[in-house]
Amino acid sequence: MQIADIPISPALAACYAEKGIATLYPPQAECVEKGLFDGKNLLIAIPTASGKTLVAEMAMHHHIGNRGKCLYIVPLRALASEKYDDFSGKGVRVGIATGDFDRRDDYLGRNDIIVATSEKVDSLLRNRTPWLAEISLLVLDEVHLIDSPDRGATLEMVIAKLRYKNPAMQVIALSATIGNPQELADWMDAGLVESEWRPVDLREGVYHHGCIHFPDSDRPVEHRTKHEDLDLCLDTVGEGGQCLVFVSSRKNAEAFAKRAAAGLKLDNPELLEFAERIRAKADTNTEKTLAACVAQGAAFHHAGLKKEERRIVEQGFRDGHIKVISSTPTLAAGLNLPARRVIIRDYLRYSAGDGMAPIPVREYRQMAGRAGRPHLDPYGEAVLIAKGEDMIDELFDCYIDAPAEDVRSQCANEAVIASHILSLIATGFAREHAELTAFMERTFYAASKGSTAALKRVVQRVLEFLRESEMILEVGEWIEPTEYGSLVSRLYLDxxxxxxxxxxxxxxxxxxxxxxxxxxxxxxxxxxxxxxxxxxxxxxxxxxxxxxxxxxxxxxxxxxxxxxxxxxxxxxxxxxxxxxxxxxxxxxxxxxxxxxxxxxxxxxxxxxxxxxxxxxxxxxxxxxxxxxxxxxxxIRKELLPIVRLRGIGRVRARRLFNNGFCSLDAIREAGVEKIGRVLGSGIAAQIFEQLEGERDEIAADAGQQQSTLFHFG
Missing domain, CATH: 1.10.3380.30 (Sec63 N-terminal domain-like fold)
Known part of the structure; x- marks a missing residue:
């Protein structure tokens, strides 16, 4: 199916043409055939890099062309920023919402596409943001995270609330491979598009003792070092490819990056530029180590790094300069960083109460799905490393040949559902026991279990807690929030x-x-x-x-x-x-x-x-x-008066204070020239511009008060 044959705007078609996209992939064409442009709900369960985001983007532009508004929900803030960048600059207005949880953010309603985390959308619903009623298309990225213990219930309740609020809204859910896609599709009244097709062939195998064992062949890997994981990386880099190496901990990620950097020893001016960007803001040994690794072509990536450092590493890898990234599994969760070879070195991970436990099959598939860069690699390889010969068959059985786990609802967890029950009452979704029961019966939990008995017991215990805490009042069947309960719901507090x-x-x-x-x-x-x-x-x-x-x-x-x-x-x-x-x-x-x-x-x-x-x-x-x-x-308390100025943070405020400028009056008296000698002339000019504006406001307020007094005699 050709791009020219589908109903998207000329501006979007031109963007695709610039990228060399003229034909839809088979799973994308199936989405069109199953009603993508006809308002049909779809669950799209296809491998990573098979073009799910492009399907969603085409549908969003189609809605915008018909005066619709689109909401794109993602699980992570980092992914929200990536999608915001992806959707921007294509002839539509794009907004992003990931911040404060007690704001309505009415201004976002001016946009055609709003990208947000599920927690932010939940808070917008609690604060009754009006533009949510205008959403004509809801896109759910990584919808399988409904079974995440810490955020799955929020995503599930957000879907249920939005569909309840906008019954005519189209829903497009995007997912990696899951075990029960039809069950999830049925809950959303969605057609199912399921495929194993990939634009780049994926070969999955197990490495042991100098050889990668694939289902139909073996591939020897040259011994260059004492470390099997590093040999696998050097083998791929030597062929012009890049590697992602997934390990179990931050410490392991950093240790491997140092070994990889020593093994690669690349001499590349672009790498030095990336390293210098990191080194320029490095305050800790971890950051200095990262800069040293990047200078030689390797990097580590985990949540212990600052956002800016992670972005620099991601950019260096996308540009092809950084050849190897070692990472904890967080990198597999949505970010678009494909590599020719993905190495899953550690498939056991520490879990509180369980010790070292195997990672889920779905997590393995997320990692393996990063293998193969479209238009750059002739193939992609996902390689598990066996600790012994007896592990080879076991790894094939447990991961490569194993089906993905089913998605299961988290809404029967009393600890996570209390906040959502309160919000249903506080926002008026449900004000009677029967209404509350009816709404909970719309959840994926109720649809998948076929019985709501357990859920009803959980709801009753939550109501008892809310009643005893004086967050709700019950009069017979009627339930209403107290002032305290309404505040807690708006503040997005458990x-x-x-x-x-x-x-x-x-x-x-x-x-x-x-x-x-x-x-x-x-x-x-x-x-x-x-x-x-x-x-x-x-x-x-x-x-x-x-x-x-x-x-x-x-x-x-x-x-x-x-x-x-x-x-x-x-x-x-x-x-x-x-x-x-x-x-x-x-x-x-x-x-x-x-x-x-x-x-x-x-x-x-x-x-x-x-x-x-x-x-x-x-x-x-x-x-x-x-x-x-x-x-x-x-900052310490003594800096509070100074830090209220825009552009003044902990470092500049402390510098002013230590130079004797301990208040706004002291800064005014010093004058722009003296402050400029401490902070620089540009910052000083900004400060005095603010101080002048403040003085004008005070004068205007005083004039208004005088006028009022005179008027009333």
């Missing part, structure tokens, strides 16, 4: 987190930074750090010195949850006390990306706590507000 925070702050007598932060770190909404063996001494010493400042009870016996919450709170307190990034990373055994992730997570909880404090503990509202700004910028 009700258990809200109750922990509200109860504690209403009882404490005096504010304490560490007490407040450690309280937040005990809530379900806050991720916490692992506690290492050598952390015990420092935690015990901290407790001995600060026991009176903590707001939660200190357990008599060792408690992993308490220790994790305290360690995380200590890291956050250090950040707000202006401790250097390198020191924090070394002290707590984390990467720069972890620090920013922790700060981002707690910032939202601090923001929510400020609103709860206004309701339950007004005396704490101001110090919590101060902590919100301190945590955002990583």
């Amino acid at each position: 009700p258990r987190s809200a109750e922990t925070i509200a109860t504690t702050i209403s009882e404490v007598e005096e504010y304490s930074d560490i007490g407040f932060l450690q309280l937040l770190c005990t809530t379900p909404d806050m991720p916490t750090l692992y506690v290492r063996k050598n952390d015990a001494y420092y935690l015990d010493r901290f407790i001995a010195e600060h026991a009176e400042d903590l707001w939660t009870d200190i357990p008599w016996h060792a408690s992993e949850d308490f220790e994790r919450s305290l360690k995380t709170a200590m890291l956050l307190a250090d950040w707000a006390d202006e401790v250097g990034e390198e020191t924090i990373c070394e002290r707590y055994g984390v990467g720069p990306g972890d620090v920013y992730a922790m700060v981002e997570s707690v910032n939202w909880l601090i923001h929510a706590s400020r609103h709860l404090a206004r309701m339950f503990a007004p005396d704490l509202a101001r110090p919590i507000e101060d902590m919100e700004l301190r945590m955002k910028h990583g």
Whole structure:
């Protein structure tokens, strides 16, 4: 089927022509035949790199041409940014929504395509964002993540709510291979497009003792080093290809990248430029190590890196300069980074409570699907490394020849569904018991189980908790939210987190930074750090010195949850006390990306706590507000007046303070020339422009007050 034969805009057709796309792949053509442009719902379960995104993009442009509006839901913020870039510059308006969870973001409604995470869409629904009612096409990327324990219920409830709100809306769901696609398609009233076709042939095999064993042949690999994984990489790079190597931990990813860099020793001016971009902002040894690896053609990629560093690595790999990336499985989750050979070195991963456990088949397929760059590689190879000869057949049976797992709903999990039950009540989706039951019967859980008995029991227990917490009122069959319950729903808080925070702050007598932060770190909404063996001494010493400042009870016996919450709170307190990034990373055994992730997570909880404090503990509202700004910028309290200026962060604020400019008045009195000597003339000019604007506003306000007084005599 030719691009010229389908109903898309000339502008989009021209974009495809520039990329050399003139013909649809067979699975894409099947989507058209099954009603893509006729408003039919579709579940598209085809391999990675088979053109799922292009199908969605064509459908979106078709809707936009008919005055429709499109919502594209992704599981990760990084993927949202990638899709935003992909869809931009093609003659339509594109917006992205991944930020604050208590905003309606009405301005986004001006766009034709809005890219957002499922959590952000859920928060927009809770805050009754009006433009959601205008959505004519919903695209669900990586829809199989409905069975994710931590975010699957949110995705499932968002789908159910949007379909309830817009029954005529077309739904296009995109997925990797799953075991029960028809079951998922039936729930969405969707036609199923299922295929194993790929634009680049994928060969899957197992490596052992110098040879890759494929189902129909063997391929020898030259021994160049003492390391099998590195030999596999050098073999591919020597043929002009690139490699992705998946390992079980960040430590392993970094160790392999160093070995790969030493083995490659590439001499490439472009690599030096990428390395210098990383080195220019490197504050830690991890970042300096990354820069050194990139300079020789290798890199590592994991959540401990800053976003900008990950983007530089991704760009260097896409441009063909970086030849090898070693990564934790996070890289397999959606990002478009294909390579000629994908090496799955570690297929066991530590799981709390289970020890080292095999990765799921679907995760293996996500990794293997990265093999083969369309238009660049004649083939793609996915290679598992066997630890012994007896493992070869086992790896074929467990991964290469095994079917993917079925997708299962997470909506019967009481711990994750409470927030969604409250939001249904607070937003008016369900105000009677019968309405609540009817809505829950629209979930994938109800459709796949055929019985809602277990779900009803979960809902009743959640309602009991919400009632006892005074977040809802029940009068017979009627249910309505209290002011407290409505606030919790709008703030996008887990009700258990809200109750922990509200109860504690209403009882404490005096504010304490560490007490407040450690309280937040005990809530379900806050991720916490692992506690290492050598952390015990420092935690015990901290407790001995600060026991009176903590707001939660200190357990008599060792408690992993308490220790994790305290360690995380200590890291956050250090950040707000202006401790250097390198020191924090070394002290707590984390990467720069972890620090920013922790700060981002707690910032939202601090923001929510400020609103709860206004309701339950007004005396704490101001110090919590101060902590919100301190945590955002990583500053001590003394810098608060200065950091309110745009463009002034922790480094510039500290520089001003240490030079004696401790307030806005002191900065004004110093004048632009003196401030320019401290921060540079450009920044100084921006500061004084703000200060002049502030003075004009004050004068205007004063004039308005005088006018009002005169008017009323």
